[in-house]
Amino acid sequence: MKFDVPKELNAGHVLEVTIGATSEQGGSRSHTVTIGGSTALPFHFFEGEFPHRPLIAMEVFDKKSEKYPSSLMDYYRDVIEKPGEMAKKCVDEYGAELISVRLEGTHPEKGNKSADEAVEIVKQVLESVRVPLIITGHSYYEKNNEVMKKVCEATAGENCLISYVEKDNYKTIAAACIAYNHTLVTQTPIDVNLAKQLNILLTEMSFPPEKIVMDPLTGALGYGIEYTYSIMERIRIDALAGDKMMAFPMLINPGYESFRVKETRAPEQDYPDWGNVDLRGAYWEIATAMSLLVAGADLLIMYHPQAVAAVKKKVEKMFDGRGGD
Amino acid sequence: MALSGLDIFKLLPKTNCGDCGVPTCMAFAMKLAQKKAELSECPHASEEAKSTLGAASEPPIRLVKIGKDHPLEVGSETVMFRHEKTFFHQTGIAIQLRTSEGESTLEQKIREIEEYRVERVGEMLKTDLFLITHDSPDKDIFLKTIHLVKENSTKGIILDCAEYETLKAGTSLLKDSHVAVLLKKTISDDWIDLAKIYNCSLILNSESYEDLAAQVEKTKQAGIQDILLNLTSKNTGMQIQQNTILRRSALKKAYKPFGFPLFHQINTETEFDMFATAAALLCKYESIIALPEYNRALLYALLTLRQNIYTDPQKPIQVDPKVYPIGEPTPESPVFVTTNFSLTYFIVSGEIENSGISAHLVVCDTEGQSVLTAWAAGKFVGENIAKFIKTINLEQQVKTRKIVIPGFVSQISGDLEENLPGWEVIVGCQEASDIPSFVKNVELT
Numbered sequence: 021m022k023f024d025v026p027k028e029l030n031a032g033h034v035l036e037v038t039i040g041a042t043s044e045q046g047g048s049r050s051h052t053v054t055i056g057g058s059t060a061l062p063f064h065f066f067e068g069e070f071p072h073r074p075l076i077a078m079e080v081f082d083k084k085s086e087k088y089p090s091s092l093m094d095y096y097r098d099v100i101e102k103p104g105e106m107a108k109k110c111v112d113e114y115g116a117e118l119i120s121v122r123l124e125g126t127h128p129e130k131g132n133k134s135a136d137e138a139v140e141i142v143k144q145v146l147e148s149v150r151v152p153l154i155i156t157g158h159s160y161y162e163k164n165n166e167v168m169k170k171v172c173e174a175t176a177g178e179n180c181l182i183s184y185v186e187k188d189n190y191k192t193i194a195a196a197c198i199a200y201n202h203t204l205v206t207q208t209p210i211d212v213n214l215a216k217q218l219n220i221l222l223t224e225m226s227f228p229p230e231k232i233v234m235d236p237l238t239g240a241l242g243y244g245i246e247y248t249y250s251i252m253e254r255i256r257i258d259a260l261a262g263d264k265m266m267a268f269p270m271l272i273n274p275g276y277e278s279f280r281v282k283e284t285r286a287p288e289q290d291y292p293d294w295g296n297v298d299l300r301g302a303y304w305e306i307a308t309a310m311s312l313l314v315a316g317a318d319l320l321i322m323y324h325p326q327a328v329a330a331v332k333k334k335v336e337k338m339f340d341g342r343g344g345d
Numbered sequence: 346m347a348l349s350g351l352d353i354f355k356l357l358p359k360t361n362c363g364d365c366g367v368p369t370c371m372a373f374a375m376k377l378a379q380k381k382a383e384l385s386e387c388p389h390a391s392e393e394a395k396s397t398l399g400a401a402s403e404p405p406i407r408l409v410k411i412g413k414d415h416p417l418e419v420g421s422e423t424v425m426f427r428h429e430k431t432f433f434h435q436t437g438i439a440i441q442l443r444t445s446e447g448e449s450t451l452e453q454k455i456r457e458i459e460e461y462r463v464e465r466v467g468e469m470l471k472t473d474l475f476l477i478t479h480d481s482p483d484k485d486i487f488l489k490t491i492h493l494v495k496e497n498s499t500k501g502i503i504l505d506c507a508e509y510e511t512l513k514a515g516t517s518l519l520k521d522s523h524v525a526v527l528l529k530k531t532i533s534d535d536w537i538d539l540a541k542i543y544n545c546s547l548i549l550n551s552e553s554y555e556d557l558a559a560q561v562e563k564t565k566q567a568g569i570q571d572i573l574l575n576l577t578s579k580n581t582g583m584q585i586q587q588n589t590i591l592r593r594s595a596l597k598k599a600y601k602p603f604g605f606p607l608f609h610q611i612n613t614e615t616e617f618d619m620f621a622t623a624a625a626l627l628c629k630y631e632s633i634i635a636l637p638e639y640n641r642a643l644l645y646a647l648l649t650l651r652q653n654i655y656t657d658p659q660k661p662i663q664v665d666p667k668v669y670p671i672g673e674p675t676p677e678s679p680v681f682v683t684t685n686f687s688l689t690y691f692i693v694s695g696e697i698e699n700s701g702i703s704a705h706l707v708v709c710d711t712e713g714q715s716v717l718t719a720w721a722a723g724k725f726v727g728e729n730i731a732k733f734i735k736t737i738n739l740e741q742q743v744k745t746r747k748i749v750i751p752g753f754v755s756q757i758s759g760d761l762e763e764n765l766p767g768w769e770v771i772v773g774c775q776e777a778s779d780i781p782s783f784v785k786n787v788e789l790t
Contacts, residue, residue, distance in 0.1 A: 021558040021602065026593050063585045087699060129782045159778070241646060242465070243695065244688045246653040249628070250428040257426070281695060283645070293463045295642025303620055303646035310624035311650060314585065330617035334625075338582030 027067040032262035033059040034318070035230055036071070037269050039118065039181045039203055040152025046177035046201065050150035053117060055233070055318040056269035061256060062316050063338060073339040074313055076332050077118035077154055077321045078110035079275055082133055082141045083125030089279045091298045095325050103141050104148035111149045114325040115332055120154035120183070121145050122276070126167045127158045135170040142171050146178065154181040154321065161189040172196035179203060181319075183271065184235050187218050194227050205271055207235040210247045212254050212266075219265045233319065234268045240277035241307045248272070249315045256316035270316055274308040275323030302326040310334070348401045350378040356394035357387065364388050405595050406604050408434070409546055409571050409632075412501025413522045417473045419573075419632035420606035425592060428658055434606075435655035436627050438647065439474035439503055439635040441610075444481040444490050452493050458639050459498045463648070466662050466687050470648035472500070476527070476610070476635045477515075479506035484514075491515050495522075503527050503548070503635070509535050516543045525573065527610075532560045537567045546571035548608045552578075554590070558602035565602075573608040573633065581622045584609065588630040606632030616643060623647055628654055662687040666710035668737055669694060672703030676744040679704045679789035681773070682730060683751060684711040684719045692777045700781035704789075705743055709733045716751045727760030734765060745790045749773040 036057040041047025053075055060068020080103040081088075088100065099106035103121060110116040123138045125131035142155060155171055157164040168182060169192060177200070184207035185193050197204045206222060208214040215234060223229055236255060239248045252270060259267040278284050283294065284301040294300055305327040309320050313335065322328045354374035365386045367373040376382035377398070384390050384398050408421035417437045424430045440458050442451055455475070462471040475494050479487040487506060494502060495518070502519060505527040506512040516524065516539055525546040528536060532549055540547050547564060549572060551557035557576055564572055574591060578584045588607055594600035609631045611619050620643050623634050627650055636643075656662050666685045671694055672678075683693045685708045697704050709730055711719035719725035734740075734748075746768050750758060752775035762770050774783040 021555050021562060023554040023558050023594075023600075025554070025590055026598050028593075061589075063582050064589065065582065066586050066590070086701075129785065239688075242649045242653065243691050245650070246427070246656050246658070247688070249654065250426070250658060253426050254428055280699065282698065283649075293461070293641060294645050295640065297642075299616075299640075300642040300645065302617060303643050306617065306621050307624045307646045307650045310621050311628045311654065314625050314628050326617055330615075330621045334581060334618065334621040337580050338585075340580075 025066060028060075029067065030059055030260035030262075032260050032264070032267055033057065033069075034256070034259055034269055035232075035267050037203060037230060037233055039154075039179060041177055041179040041201070045179070047179055048146060048150075049152050049178070051152075052179070053152050060260065062314050070339070072318075074318050074320065074335055075117045076115070076328055076335075077120050077319065078107075078114060078116035078328060079120040079122050079156070079321050079323060080106040080110065080145060081125070082121065082123050082138060083131045085124065085130070087280070089285050089301065091284070091301050092279065092323060094298070104144035107145045107149045111151055114328050116151065116328070117332075118152050118154055118181070118319070119145060119149055120156050120321045122156040123167055123171070124156075124158055126163060127160050128163055129160075130158075132163075135167045138167045139170050139174040142175060146175065152180070153178065154183055156183045156321075159186065159189075165189065165192045168193045169196045172200045172202055175202070176200035181205060181233060181271075183207070183233075185218075185222075187214065187221070190218065190222060191225065194222055194225060197231065198227060203231040203233065205233045205235045206268075207237060210237045210239065210244070210251050212251055212258070215251075215255060216258075216263070216265045219268065223265070229264070229268070232268045233271050234266075235271045235273075238273045238277045238308070238312065240274070240281050241304050241311075242283060243277070243281055245308060245311060249311055252312060252315035252317065269318035271319045271321070272309075272312045272317045273321050274305050274312065274327075275321055278305040278308050279323055302330075306330055348378065348398070350375040353377050353398065356391070356397055358389045358391070360389065362389065404604075405599065406592075406606065407570065407572070409525075409573060409606050411437070411474060411503070411523055411525045411546060412499070414499055416523055417501050417633075422592070422630075423596065425589075425596065427654065431657040431659065432655050434632070435651050436631055437473040437501075437633040438644070438651070439476040439633055440472055440639050441476045441478055441635055441637045442490060442494070444477070444479045444483070444486045448486060448489055448493070451490055452497075454639060455493055455497045459500070461639070461641065461644065463645055465649060465652060466664055468652060470645070470652065472639075472644065472648075474501045474503055474633065474635075476503040476505060479508070479511060479515075484508075484511050487511055487515050488518065491518050495519070501525070503633075504545075505529070509539075513539055516545060519543070525571075527575070527608075531556070532564055534567075537564060537569060540564075540569050540571075541567070546573060548573040548575050550575045550577065552576070561602040561605070572605045574603065574605050575608045575610070581625055584622075584626060585629045588626070592630045608633045608635070610635040612637060616640060620647065624650055627651055661713045661715075663713035664690045664708060666708050666733065668739060668742065669706040669708060670703075671697045671706050674703040674705050676742065677790060678702070678743070678745070679747065679749065679784075680707060680739070680743055680745055681705070681749045682707040682709065682734075684709055684714060684716050684725055686711065686713050686715045686719075689715050689777075693780070696777040696780040697784075700784045702784050705739075707734065707737075707739065707748075717753050720754045720757065725754060725757075727757050727762075727764045730757075730761055731764030747771055747790060749789060751775070
């Protein structure tokens with residue numbers, strides 16, 4: 021029987037964003053990475069171009085959180101307080117394609133480390149790995165501004181991905197990104213209109229569009245993932261329809277969000293029906309990552325080595341197998 | 346394609362007899378067009394009306410049922426994206442039983458899977474189906490396995506057996522059970538006869554769209570409507586594309602051969618790979634996913650994802666209104682109050698837990714609305730909260746007389762204190778993520 025594959029061609033496409041800089045480009049990375057560029061919905065290889073596959077970053081910390089889950093400690097016990105070594109382990113052993121340095125310890129209530137200490141830690145990581153970096157801050161605006169400004173300055177030319185700015189706190193950090201050549205994440209609370217508005221605000225201050233990545237705010241599995249999922253689908257549909265203020269690659273945080281929730285932390289003896297806690301954590305993170313990948317994620321920051329391996333392998337296979345039908 | 350009221354009117358007897366309960370045929374036609382009535386309510390409808398209207402009112406994707414008493418219903422979807430409306434029938438999860446596993450292993454496995462259930466936000470999460478795959482040289486064990494499932498479980502059954510006579514013997518044991526038969530080769534008259542005699546659904550298998558469509562046509566022409574599609578592919582990416590193309594053809598092109606629910610069996614990978622595939626395909630249109638193994642940690646994550654993705658975006662999931670203990674609260678522990686929108690509850694309870702303190706979390710009935718929406722609708726105001734606190738006898742359960750309200754509704758604090766004599770209302774932070782720092786800096790008891 022004759023069958024014509026129904027294709028839907030789109031007017032718009034997702035912008036390509038490059039992170040990192042080699043020595044010729046004024047940085048010290050061995051290579052750069054590029055995300056975005058797709059002209060159709062995620063994995064619709066039959067009706068669009070996908071020049072770059074989604075990438076997986078892993079995260080290191082300026083300070084071990086009291087909340088760090090014990091199931092992950094088995095993988096990171098010897099390096100959790102040495103961000104440089106932990107970054108190396110993530111890249112060499114677990115296949116991280118970028119490293120995120122989370123500077124939560126600079127939060128006044130979570131360690132209050134100084135901006136100079138933060139710079140030291142970022143430099144350590146820059147020295148120990150050659151992949152591009154993501155610098156992840158927090159929502160205590162005053163302190164975060166101070167820290168990010170210094171980090172941007174100290175890493176001038178590296179084209180780090182600075183994560184993140186919000187509606188009430190974007191000018192200082194955006195200016196620092198322009199001045200020292202970094203790429204920037206705009207974060208909005210699971211809302212299509214707010215997401216668009218923040219991107220407009222940034223471009224109005226002449227921020228280059230090819231240096232913006234959107235963070236629609238990740239809700240973990242069981243904790244609002246359906247909202248993130250649908251908001252991401254809507255953003256991507258708008259982008260492909262030609263809305264340039266939605267046409268940025270999307271960053272999500274399956275690791276950080278999954279390992280905050282009870283379901284990845286509670287021991288099996290308390291919840292026998294939930295199964296093994298280590299496996300459960302990996303499954304929780306994989307479910308968060310895979311569902312948001314099909315909704316449009318381009319860059320994922322993940323924690324559990326087994327989850328990273330499974331998702332990375334799956335994405336690679338999906339991209340290898342494209343074409344044909 | 347949908348018919349207008351006028352189109353339908355032309356097919357009716359036009360006698361205005363009122364036997365359908367509506368005074369005129371025109372009014373009845375309008376109700377039919379709006380899907381507020383069914384043609385069967387008209388006792389005088391002609392055969393022509395029945396067939397024309399039947400075809401027009403046929404959903405673009407057929408609803409298929411598997412199982413006897415509480416059958417799994419799949420299909421009947423109407424949108425490509427959940428935000429356009431909702432996904433109606435959640436993906437059925439089947440667990441595979443291989444007859445080569447041996448009778449005693451199978452018996453224990455069936456019992457365990459039958460007993461497995463986890464409560465989440467008021468819903469019991471469990472698996473839906475057994476896929477019985479006959480891969481043992483011993484014919485009898487296929488029949489024994491079917492008996493074991495019949496005796497120990499009410500879940501629906503999918504049969505997978507290449508040997509026709511054995512399959513037939515097995516199917517005959519399940520005459521009224523609406524089983525589904527999983528085909529591994531092109532449909533032939535044998536299977537069509539079997540489906541007719543024993544009233545089974547057929548899961549058609551193919552590697553190409555054209556061949557699959559031809560098989561569907563052949564099956565439909567033989568009078569069988571309960572069909573599922575198993576279009577196999579090399580990898581998860583291809584599967585997502587195929588599923589998209591099948592659903593798009595059915596919904597947007599009204600391409601009838603693909604107007605059926607989709608089936609996918611996951612086979613050969615490691616558990617993490619298998620789970621990654623299952624998670625992606627659950628989001629992208631698979632109506633039934635068959636897993637090779639039973640694993641509680643995996644199922645809990647998969648069934649939670651299913652609950653999330655298949656939530657009606659217009660109707661938020663609610664949690665039961667009551668007092669929830671966070672950590673191990675004593676009567677002296679602080680009291681927080683919030684609404685019963687599930688996401689609000691999860692985030693607030695999670696952040697209180699993150700703060701390291703134990704507390705009582707009073708969750709009021711706001712019909713699933715979030716804090717600001719419920720406040721705007723007058724459902725989360727002093728009077729209602731005070732009334733709820735009295736209904737649940739909170740004053741007998743706790744010794745503290747301070748209560749923390751969400752920062753976004755600071756304006757209700759006076760009203761709440763008036764309605765709740767003896768209590769001091771503390772205005773909390775606006776964002777749940779600030780709870781850990783809030784509890785450090787404010788005296789709560």
